[in-house]
Amino acid sequence: MARRWYPIEEADDSLFASAPLYHARSVEVPFSPEETWAALVGDGVSSWTKGMRQLTWTSPRPFGVGTTREIEMNSGLVLRERFYRWEEGTRKTFAAVEGTSPIFRRLVEDYVVEPSGAGSRFSWRWAAELNRPYSFVGGALDRFFFAPTGRSHIDGLPAHMAARRRDPLS
Template sequence: MPRTRSTGGPTDESIFTSAPVTYREVFDIARPAAEVWAELVSDAPLAWCRELSLDWTSPRPFGVGTTRQAKVLGALKVQERFFIWEEGRRQAFEVTSANVPVFRRLAEDFVVEPDGADRCTLTWSVGLEPTTLGRAGGPVNALLFRRLFAQTRRHFPA
């Protein structure tokens, strides 16, 4: 598979507020935080998102430096590396390479916060620096993330 390396330099959490393109969705979930976290780190994370296929490429236990492969819409293949890992609460990854040069940098952040014994909040944030090709696909990206967020809302009812 030809690879396009991320060219934007090291990624940190500032990308979630400073990137040219950002998406953020907050989900109020009627399930304990531990259950939601368990789904995010399962052998099939985000399985409810039909456009995604994710496979861990690092052994457990997961932490900073953990890697994963993702396939988006069956065509875009990316390698991910987690740069934030707070077990049971937060995980954030950056894309380190992709088979299509649609972004300079892309990162996603998932924060799970308890809101009582049987409720929690999940915040999913995305920061994206598109390439020229990626800017042309901006409407497709916006539609994709709207769909992923809608599928997550259906999977985790309030």
């Protein structure tokens, strides 16, 4: 059976300032910025994130502005995303463009990797606006799903990279 896709409205950086749902988080990563970036654009991006089942890059390498991917959540929700910013090695930002549920009106996510005394600093921002009727329960969805998923994605990166260094086949 074919999936039904629901359009998600175009969004850009302005959503970070106006979204009803917003998260920002940073973590020190004891690896070089190049290694951290490689983990964030690799094929196993979803492997350490609770709530994510699979991430599939749908554009060929090398990636850049216009790159697309699909992400499937454990809930069965699949999002199609398009990158509108790609600064190789340092920053990438996407907007969701379609989903298999009409939950999102607009959604953007931003990743920044910078050198730091510990190796690198990974900073992340996520902003979303939900469609009705989901917007009426947005606080609960945020508290029990969006926020924990974001925390596990950001906070889990250093441990994932350390495990990969110990066992490159993991």
